Amino acid sequence: MTSTQNPAHGVDPLAQEFVRFAVDAQVLRFGEFKTKAGRLSPYFFNAGLFDDGAKLGRLAEFYARRLLASGIAFDMLFGPAYKGITLAAAVAIELARLGRNVPFAYNRKEAKDHGEGGTLVGAKVAGRVLIIDDVISAGTSVRESIAMITAAGGTPCGVAIALDRQEMATENGSDVPWSAVQDVRNRLKLEVAAIATLDDLLQYLQSGQDPALQAALAPVQAYRSRYGAQAA
Structure with a gap:
């Protein structure tokens, strides 16, 4: 499988396992949260709360398993500052x-104007470079990463993220029918591998595995119906 790991007609076991892990780690929370786009979301995913060795190690395991199953060909990883730095190191x-x-x-x-200088740290950027980040909100970080990778002589080949929110992006203050992830795929021509999507989250809630979260199902469904990207 390449960039589409979550077929609408089936259950993705890896994604379900990841959602359960994110809920247990309290990285995925339910309530009322304001997004960057000004929407009131019934859930919030904060990858910054993978904040100890055990949780970070488990997160890296999910990224690695998704990447190895994705079919995306890559030669090295690139982590955009700041969250991507820890993620790229852990996944490597x-x-x-x-x-x-x-x-x-x-x-x-x-x-940096001393020592090795410059803005890039780590291995020489070369070959097919895979960008590792937590989510794609507006695609800005991806575009900046593409520019840095290309300037250094590498070829951006894809993006790996933890969660695809599958919701409409905004352009010039207005909603558009496609998501930020779809924009990266279609306009920037990069494959995107997501450990899980909003549809996977809905499947988890619908499964009844966690009775305490049943009250979250209807608000998340309503949010998906109102703000979901077309053919997400």
Whole structure:
């Protein structure tokens, strides 16, 4: 499988396992949260709360398993500052543990004028470079990463994220019928591998595995109906 890991007609076991893990780790929470687009979302995914060794290691395992199953061909990883730095390092470690040792690099927010200098740190950027991030909100981080990778001599080949929210993006203050992930696929021509999607989250809630979350199902369904991207 390439960029589509979550067929609408079936259950993705890896995605279901990840959603359960995110809920247990309290990284995925339910309530009322305001998004960057100004929408009131009934759920919130905060990857910054994968904040200890055990949770980060498990997160890296999910990324690595999704990547190895995705069919995306890559030679190295790139982590955009700041969250992507930790993610790229952790995923590189897990991939090596699984027998796929690849180099990784990341960027600084501010250029360094001493020592090795520049904005890029780590392995030399070359070959097919896979970007590792938590989510794609507007595609800005992806575009910045593409520019840095290309300028350094590499070829961006795809993006790996934890959660695809599958909701309409905004352009010039207005909603558009496609999502930020679809925009990256269609306009930037990059494959996107998501560990899980909003549809996977809905399947988890509908399964009844966690009775305490049954009250969250209707609000999440309503949100998906109102803000969901077309053919997400």
